[in-house]
Amino acid sequence: MKKDQFVYVTYIRTTPEKLWKALTQPEFTRQFFMGTVQESEWKPGASWRIKAPGDLITDSGEVLEIEPNRRLVLKWRNEFRPELKAEGYSRMTYELEKEGNSVKLTVIHEIDKKGSKLIEAVSSGWPHILASLKSLLETGESLEETREWPREACK
């Protein structure tokens, strides 16, 4: 079956351990993931969600696979835009591989349908978020415009 899928690869000068922390812990995600935090017990089968300021749940799902510092697979559904929520669950994978002094981070976001609005929506967000994550880990400062949840998205 054909599916919609995006793949992003970025090399970040850091360690897998630091990158893993940055991807999962609120004090880091707040800085580069549009001011949001991710809530989960981070074990297989555990529920997972993204919470924006004001307790708005933007996305939710479940941890499908987890191997700390190495790999995370999430079941992912948008929760705040009805037309995206209607598409159901997508799958998001983080893969971390050490390469010299850097870590190769691969992000794969996919859904089992063609012409997905969800994949289109996240595909404009991921490059920005990942560029900011790279900047945060390499320089200590994230990109300014990724530190706050955009107001127009809250409607």
Place this chain on the structure above:
Amino acid sequence: MDAVFKALADPSRRKLLDELRKENGQTLSELCEHLDMTRQAVTKHLVLLEKANLIAVVWRGREKLHYLNPMPLHEIYERWIGKYERHRLQALSDLKKGLEQIKTKKPKTK
């Protein structure tokens, strides 16, 4: 960043990226169908694009799928385009597109 500009400085490689933008996640054989090049030439171009990180590769079983990776171009964009310039650039680009469409449509209506 040198690798990125070098990879982009060739029309065939830009064509390969265009093909992936149309349909992401293609195999070598699928890419060869749209291009007037030998399989070996396409393979060589893909290696250069992959080295520049402009293409990401995912294995599905025995199939090697190629994806357009926007990260290096996003870094270039971040470096030279300020956050306040983005909306104005978008507006100008929309205006250009709109005007050029009017121009190309006119002869047909006459």
